Amino acid sequence: xxxxxxxxxxxxxxxxxxxxxxxxxxxxxxxxxxxxxxxxxxxxxxxxxxxxxxxxxxxxxxxxxxxxxxxxxxxxxxxxxxxxxxxxxxxxxxxxxxxxxxxxxxxxxxxxxxxxxxxxxxxxxxxxxxxxxxxxxxxxxxxxxxxxxxxxxxxxxxxxxxxxxxxxxxxxxxxxxxxxxxxxxxxxxxxxxxxxxxxxxxxxxxxxxxxxxxxxxxxxxxxxxxxxxxxxxxxxxxxxxxxxxxxxxxxxxxxxxxxxxxxxxxxxxxxxxxxxxxxxxxxxxxxxxxxxxxxxxxxxxxxxxxxx
Amino acid sequence: xxxxxxxxxxxxxxxxxxxxxxxxxxxxxxxxxxxxxxxxxxxxxxxxxxxxxxxxxxxxxxxxxxxxxxxxxxxxxxxxxxxxxxxxxxxxxxxxxxxxxxxxxxxxxxxxxxxxxxxxxxxxxxxxxxxxxxxxxxxxxxxxxxxxxxxxxxxxxxxxxxxxxxxxxxxxxxxxxxxxxxxxxxxxxxxxxxxxxxxxxxxxxxxxxxxxxxxxxxxxxxxxxxxxxxxxxxxxxxxxxxxxxx
Numbered sequence: 166x167x168x169x170x171x172x173x174x175x176x177x178x179x180x181x182x183x184x185x186x187x188x189x190x191x192x193x194x195x196x197x198x199x200x201x202x203x204x205x206x207x208x209x210x211x212x213x214x215x216x217x218x219x220x221x222x223x224x225x226x227x228x229x230x231x232x233x234x235x236x237x238x239x240x241x242x243x244x245x246x247x248x249x250x251x252x253x254x255x256x257x258x259x260x261x262x263x264x265x266x267x268x269x270x271x272x273x274x275x276x277x278x279x280x281x282x283x284x285x286x287x288x289x290x291x292x293x294x295x296x297x298x299x300x301x302x303x304x305x306x307x308x309x310x311x312x313x314x315x316x317x318x319x320x321x322x323x324x325x326x327x328x329x330x331x332x333x334x335x336x337x338x339x340x341x342x343x344x345x346x347x348x349x350x351x352x353x354x355x356x357x358x359x360x361x362x363x364x365x366x367x368x369x370x371x372x373x374x375x376x377x378x379x380x381x382x383x384x385x386x387x388x389x390x391x392x393x394x395x396x397x398x399x400x401x402x403x404x405x406x407x408x409x410x411x412x413x414x415x416x417x418x419x420x421x422x423x424x425x426x427x428x429x430x431x432x433x434x435x436x437x438x439x440x441x442x443x444x445x446x447x448x449x450x451x452x453x454x455x456x457x458x459x460x461x462x463x464x465x466x467x468x469x470x471x472x473x
Numbered sequence: 474x475x476x477x478x479x480x481x482x483x484x485x486x487x488x489x490x491x492x493x494x495x496x497x498x499x500x501x502x503x504x505x506x507x508x509x510x511x512x513x514x515x516x517x518x519x520x521x522x523x524x525x526x527x528x529x530x531x532x533x534x535x536x537x538x539x540x541x542x543x544x545x546x547x548x549x550x551x552x553x554x555x556x557x558x559x560x561x562x563x564x565x566x567x568x569x570x571x572x573x574x575x576x577x578x579x580x581x582x583x584x585x586x587x588x589x590x591x592x593x594x595x596x597x598x599x600x601x602x603x604x605x606x607x608x609x610x611x612x613x614x615x616x617x618x619x620x621x622x623x624x625x626x627x628x629x630x631x632x633x634x635x636x637x638x639x640x641x642x643x644x645x646x647x648x649x650x651x652x653x654x655x656x657x658x659x660x661x662x663x664x665x666x667x668x669x670x671x672x673x674x675x676x677x678x679x680x681x682x683x684x685x686x687x688x689x690x691x692x693x694x695x696x697x698x699x700x701x702x703x704x705x706x707x708x709x710x711x712x713x714x715x716x717x718x719x
Binding site: 212246247250253264 | 478480484485492495496561562564565566567571572708711
């Protein structure tokens with residue numbers, strides 16, 4: 166639980182009055198433009214930096230300088246750059262971190278972590294000889310070593326090819342099934358939409374938190390898009406009065422965008438009046454707003470507000 | 474302060490030693506520097522003229538050897554934190570449960586172990602060469618310098634400890650490895666002042682003087698280690714800004 170957490174560096178505010186809760190076993194997406202304060206928030210929650218004000222409880226432990234060691238024992242943070250010792254092998258890197266987490270016989274744990282990221286056959290390779298994608302996977306294996314309750318993943322698929330990215334997605338899904346709480350910072354909105362139970366959009370202050378579908382509903386009115394083979398003779402006469410239709414506009418002679426209260430109520434009525442009017446219907450579909458639309462809407466609002 | 478975890482300190486030491494072994498330039502620098510600082514004492518022994526065993530001129534070559542524990546570790550110590558930061562490995566390391574004291578002690582031990590090994594090896598080699606190949610009168614003169622030989626044995630870990638601690642202190646604050654190495658080298662020399670004074674005869678080298686100065690150096694090393702540990706601020710290391718506690 167994070168309550169009104171704020172971090173300032175002198176006059177500059179990294180993030181301000183940020184509050185949210187993340188449930189155990191949840192995949193929580195943390196989105197925002199560059200410089201929005203995402204990484205600083207993760208660093209604060211990971212006890213790397215001290216917040217200026219506010220409070221938080223991580224893995225049931227209050228965030229304070231005295232509890233730093235205890236919190237770090239329960240969480241794993243994977244920064245965007247994996248930060249591996251390039252002159253050491255993959256297993257030597259993991260052995261080192263296993264030692265820092267106090268694992269006394271780390272062999273089996275290292276094997277397990279490497280198997281989870283499909284790197285068992287590269288254990289003896291020097292990290293300096295690995296591609297960026299493979300290094301990212303070693304970073305993930307390192308984060309898995311301590312069996313953390315919470316994992317902070319900062320852009321875990323950055324620089325990965327689609328196949329490797331899918332493997333990371335599967336790994337995150339698997340971790341969720343095991344009850345690990347994942348705090349996922351990402352710029353890839355499709356990734357957030359696919360993986361996250363809830364997302365937060367941060368732009369110094371927290372702009373919104375919720376399930377992706379909730380955010381879409383909150384920000385965008387429902388619309389139905391009608392496409393016909395030829396322009397309708399009297400669209401206003403057709404659409405006005407149909408149950409659930411609140412208004413309409415035409416962006417193209419054969420495309421009609423209808424603002425509706427509930428697509429399930431409005432769509433059958435719209436189809437009926439079109440058929441009755443003899444229109445050649447190509448499609449009637451509910452317009453889908455992506456998480457990207459939500460994100461851009463909020464971030465653009467901030468840009469506009471700053472201009473004013 | 475909670476008890477330190479020796480397992481975590483050991484993990485840092487093992488990692489550092491592995492890393493040194495794989496970096497040839499570190500190994501070469503660690504071997505070449507003591508070899509260079511061995512040349513002058515050997516020349517002094519082999520080109521010097523035989524004097525009575527109590528002659529102060531025999532102190533010089535032995536005290537020159539004390540440059541080795543000061544010079545050898547300073548480069549590695551200066552690299553210890555600045556190097557981690559420069560290669561991007563510091564942040565992942567700081568996200569683990571390691572305490573700052575464990576980190577500092579692990580890093581310091583990893584520099585101290587090869588330094589002491591090399592220093593005592595070089596001293597033993599020097600004394601063996603003197604015993605076997607030097608003029609017997611000069612060899613007797615060298616081996617007659619009991620307080621200086623004791624100082625050599627006692628001061629070596631303490632001078633190395635000072636060089637390591639100040640090197641790490643500079644490394645914690647320095648923005649670049651090169652700057653850290655240069656400043657660390659300069660900062661490691663002051664304790665050699667007493668050694669120079671002993672060599673010049675300003676401080677009479679006696680067993681008591683050697684033990685007293687060793688005890689003083691030990692206190693200074695411990696205080697400096699605690700101060701360096703206090704300078705180790707996770708926030709500053711990650712962001713460059715000092716943490717402001719509520």
